[in-house]
Amino acid sequence: MKQHWFLSSLALAALAVVSVFAAQAAPPWHHGAAKSTLNVSTYPPNIQHGFRVFAGKCSECHALSLSLNVSRSEAGWTQEVRRMQDMASSHIDDREAGEIAKFLAYYDTHQPDEQNGADSAAGVPSGRDLFDKLSCSACHSIAGAGNTSFPLDGIGSRRTASELKKQILSPVAGSAMPATTASQTEIDSLISYLVTLKSR
Amino acid sequence: MPVDAAAGVRQMTFGQKKDQVMRFRRHLGIAFGAVVWLLLTAAPRNAFAVPQYARRYHLKCYACHTIPPVLNEQGYMFQRLGHHLPASLDPNSEIERIIDLVRKEPEWRLTNNASMAVSDFNFSAQRSTVQGQAPSSTSAIQVGSWNAYFGGWIPNTQFFYYSEFDIVTNGQTNPNMPNAHIGYVGGNAKSSWYATVGREHLQVTDGTRAAEVYSLLPSAPLIFENQGPTNFVLDQSPVAAEAGYTWASSRYRDIFGVNVKVTNGDHADGSEILTSDSSKNSKDVWADADWWYAPESGISFVTYQGQKNQIQNSGLANQFTYYGRIRREGAFANYMIGRDKVDVLAGYLHGNDDWEDPVTGAPGSYLSNGYFAEINYYILRGFALAGRYDRLRQDVTSGIHPTNLEQWQTGVEKALTPEGNIVGRLAVGNFHGIDPVAFTYSANRTYEADIQFNF
Numbered sequence: 001m002k003q004h005w006f007l008s009s010l011a012l013a014a015l016a017v018v019s020v021f022a023a024q025a026a027p028p029w030h031h032g033a034a035k036s037t038l039n040v041s042t043y044p045p046n047i048q049h050g051f052r053v054f055a056g057k058c059s060e061c062h063a064l065s066l067s068l069n070v071s072r073s074e075a076g077w078t079q080e081v082r083r084m085q086d087m088a089s090s091h092i093d094d095r096e097a098g099e100i101a102k103f104l105a106y107y108d109t110h111q112p113d114e115q116n117g118a119d120s121a122a123g124v125p126s127g128r129d130l131f132d133k134l135s136c137s138a139c140h141s142i143a144g145a146g147n148t149s150f151p152l153d154g155i156g157s158r159r160t161a162s163e164l165k166k167q168i169l170s171p172v173a174g175s176a177m178p179a180t181t182a183s184q185t186e187i188d189s190l191i192s193y194l195v196t197l198k199s200r
Numbered sequence: 201m202p203v204d205a206a207a208g209v210r211q212m213t214f215g216q217k218k219d220q221v222m223r224f225r226r227h228l229g230i231a232f233g234a235v236v237w238l239l240l241t242a243a244p245r246n247a248f249a250v251p252q253y254a255r256r257y258h259l260k261c262y263a264c265h266t267i268p269p270v271l272n273e274q275g276y277m278f279q280r281l282g283h284h285l286p287a288s289l290d291p292n293s294e295i296e297r298i299i300d301l302v303r304k305e306p307e308w309r310l311t312n313n314a315s316m317a318v319s320d321f322n323f324s325a326q327r328s329t330v331q332g333q334a335p336s337s338t339s340a341i342q343v344g345s346w347n348a349y350f351g352g353w354i355p356n357t358q359f360f361y362y363s364e365f366d367i368v369t370n371g372q373t374n375p376n377m378p379n380a381h382i383g384y385v386g387g388n389a390k391s392s393w394y395a396t397v398g399r400e401h402l403q404v405t406d407g408t409r410a411a412e413v414y415s416l417l418p419s420a421p422l423i424f425e426n427q428g429p430t431n432f433v434l435d436q437s438p439v440a441a442e443a444g445y446t447w448a449s450s451r452y453r454d455i456f457g458v459n460v461k462v463t464n465g466d467h468a469d470g471s472e473i474l475t476s477d478s479s480k481n482s483k484d485v486w487a488d489a490d491w492w493y494a495p496e497s498g499i500s501f502v503t504y505q506g507q508k509n510q511i512q513n514s515g516l517a518n519q520f521t522y523y524g525r526i527r528r529e530g531a532f533a534n535y536m537i538g539r540d541k542v543d544v545l546a547g548y549l550h551g552n553d554d555w556e557d558p559v560t561g562a563p564g565s566y567l568s569n570g571y572f573a574e575i576n577y578y579i580l581r582g583f584a585l586a587g588r589y590d591r592l593r594q595d596v597t598s599g600i601h602p603t604n605l606e607q608w609q610t611g612v613e614k615a616l617t618p619e620g621n622i623v624g625r626l627a628v629g630n631f632h633g634i635d636p637v638a639f640t641y642s643a644n645r646t647y648e649a650d651i652q653f654n655f
Contacts, residue, residue: 059260059618060260060262060263060581061259061260061262061263062258062259062260062263063258063260066258082288082290083288083290084288085288085451086288086289086290086450086451086452087274087286087288087452088272088273088274088276088277088286088448088452088455089263089264089272089273089274089275089452089495089496091495091539091540157303157304158303160307198304
């Protein structure tokens with residue numbers, strides 16, 4: 001009897017822990033979940049085809065939103081898809097890689113306003129736009145765009161959001177980094193974008 | 201209802217206590233059911249609630265498995281790189297060092313280092329026939345297995361760890377820890393080495409797909425799991441020290457891996473090392489070499505050379521102990537046809553063990569030659585048909601003649617979520633053969649339906 005109660009309690013406790021795990025694990029996967037279904041009917045036929053390749057190939061390993069939430073130039077996407085192509089167990093050939101990169105670059109510049117950055121609805125430009133608007137590109141580059149002296153490619157792998165925030169709000173004394181005049185919302189949007197720039 | 205006036209506390213009769221216990225049990229049952237319902241309905245649909253590695257990188261199970269738990273090439277590399285995601289191997293780019301892979305890891309969290317419920321619920325029905333006995337039929341619905349995993353990396357270092365706590369195994373509550381080891385990985389993404397110490401489920405080789413114990417079917421090939429008359433099983437979890445080297449070509453077109461393990465102890469499963477009565481006077485050596493060639497095909501060679509104390513006729517008047525040599529050599533291969541559609545697998549294992557006659561104690565040998573052939577047809581991502589035929593020929597010096605064990609299995613497996621973390625399977629299998637020493641015939645037909653959860 002005691003053993004029965006012990007096992008029941010153990011099972012209940014374990015399942016409760018699992019529930020907590022499931023709940024904790026959920027947020028990172030949810031970002032932009034709605035973007036998993038896209039209406040591409042207005043896109044050119046070749047881009048629609050690229051979407052189908054993207055949806056078929058990339059969704060084998062990760063959620064589509066993982067790519068759709070990131071902003072890159074066409075060169076940046078070509079580089080990124082090439083990186084995926086060079087992973088073990090990737091079955092993306094050169095033709096497919098080109099089609100995927102074309103679609104993602106097209107999507108990046110043609111996505112509807114409501115999908116163009118997390119805070120567009122609130123009137124705040126997307127993180128990528130803020131990179132230009134706040135003149136970050138005067139000293140930094142992303143995927144080759146901007147001043148390549150201090151590239152930010154992969155910054156999301158090297159710095160956490162809080163470290164980036166600290167650097168933007170309180171630049172290291174003696175560095176060329178100027179104090180920012182951006183609003184808190186803009187800084188948050190910019191950081192949200194920068195942390196998505198993972199290393200190759 | 202009698203009342204204890206002094207204490208002001210209600211006292212219950214035995215019947216009332218029983219009712220209260222029953223109510224509590226009912227509530228517990230409802231709570232249990234509610235949690236299970238939440239897990240089965242809410243979590244799988246809305247979240248990628250899969251084990252820690254998938255959670256760590258926001259990836260689906262398929263990034264490293266064809267269908268869990270069968271590893272693909274990337275899963276193999278992931279293990280060999282100290283449980284870090286393999287880097288892209290672009291011929292025109294600088295090769296990342298292991299420490300670079302470590303630096304790219306996300307923040308260390310309990311959720312990306314632990315998986316609490318990797319479990320399998322199954323229904324099985326089987327009919328068994330043993331020579332000289334009446335046939336019997338059994339069926340059961342049970343928790344087939346329930347395992348918890350803790351594995352990851354020590355932040356900012358090249359150390360990694362991996363442990364597996366099995367709560368339920370084969371339907372029996374039998375707490376066990378077949379994996380509990382720590383390792384270090386060095387080199388770079390293209391050319392790396394690793395070393396581990398601790399208890400490790402060897403899974404035969406660390407090798408290519410045909411050499412894995414895990415398959416799409418419920419049972420592993422006979423050559424991995426059959427316990428011959430020398431009581432040695434290749435699939436085991438000893439305490440071991442292991443070292444390996446891996447080299448991958450650009451774009452992972454070819455991967456070469458070798459490793460050597462030394463296990464120490466009288467018993468092949470290393471169990472005595474965990475107890476105080478170990479004499480630690482044997483050395484068992486395992487070595488394997490793997491070659492993966494894209495896409496997803498590979499060859500593995502494995503050898504095991506060891507010794508173990510064999511107690512024969514335990515507890516009887518003529519009990520004796522001998523210190524026999526155990527030897528295994530095998531080759532395993534798979535070939536993937538049609539871009540991840542059809543996987544053809546085969547394996548061969550030769551055994552040559554010292555053997556003493558259980559009655560006379562006369563020295564001799566136990567020889568075994570086993571092979572299997574298997575076909576997996578991946579209809580869609582996460583949906584496959586599988587079939588396998590096994591045959592194991594065994595011969596002991598004092599035996600009347602060589603005998604055979606044969607087994608076939610076929611099944612269909614389907615992932616029930618897009619992420620691949622819940623997998624359902626239906627399988628039927630048949631086993632029959634003659635024991636090489638007792639010369640008794642037995643047969644077993646099994647029908648199985650199971651569902652595997654990975655959280």
